[in-house]
Amino acid sequence: MxxxxxxxxxxxxxxxxxxxxxxxxxxxxxxxxxxxDGGAQFEYNKFKFEVENNLLVTKINGEKKTFRFLPQELLSIKTPADLKQTLKEPMMVLTFDPGVGVQNLIYLDLIRKDFSDSFDSFVQSGITNQSELYNMPLVNCDNATQSIPVIYFNLSNETSITKDDYCTVFNGQTIEFLKLRDLTLYIYYGVING
The missing domain is CATH 1.20.5 (Single alpha-helices involved in coiled-coils or other helix-helix interfaces)
Known part of the structure; x- marks a missing residue:
């Protein structure tokens, strides 16, 4: 028992x-x-970033905005002091050389769409040389004015944003253009002071 x-x-x-x-x-x-909660979190200048679907997401003015690079990864890229002012103009023209190769064109088309969707400005596209692929007006830095600035995407080994009078030149290639896209939008939205 x-x-x-x-x-x-x-x-x-x-x-x-x-x-x-x-x-x-x-x-x-x-x-x-x-x-x-979906992954890692980062913070920069009071903006919180989360990783969603391999993109960085933050809320800006109540809307989710996506990026590929953190702001601190882009701070070493040279930019003109008045870039934000240029981006706030009521109208601008984005132009590029359509002969830069398919891989670069894919990035440039994506960036042109993102800028058109993001900026409060009326954004027109142009090309620097005639093309069978793009039916757009011919525009280069010579066409830039104070009221209609030009952003020219220039194929270059150096990644930078420079300015010549009213023409802002985005120097880069392939993935580097995406860095310039993110940097520009960070400055435009005030995430990075520029």
Whole structure:
């Protein structure tokens, strides 16, 4: 009889230990499921960034905006002091050489669309040379005026943004153009002071 009581106590003890382990596992799984907010978080200049679908997302004026690079990754790129003022002009023209190669054109088309969607300005596109692929007006830095500035995407090994009178030149290639895109939008939205 004593042996039976001890066996009963041992089974009860195993049951309680098992129940506690199951409870802890369930709580742990709930914590993981409910606490998973999509990934890493970063902060810059009071803006919080989260990683969603391999993009950096932050809220600006109540809207989600996506980027590929953190602001601090772009601070070493040279920019003109009055870039933000240029981006706030009521109208601007984005121009590029359509002969820069398909890979660069993919990036440039994406950036032109992003700028058109993001800026409060009326954004017109142009090309620097005739093209069968693009039916756009011919525009280069010579066409830039104070009231209609030109942003020229220039294929270059140096990644920078320079200015010549009313023409802002984005120097870069392929993925570097995306860095210039992010930097420009950060300045435009006030994430980076520029």
């Amino acid at each position: 004593l042996k039976r009581i001890e066996q009963k106590k041992a089974r009860r003890k195993k049951f309680y230990i098992g129940a506690i382990l199951v409870f802890l596992m369930i709580i742990s799984m709930l914590g993981i499921l409910l606490g998973n």
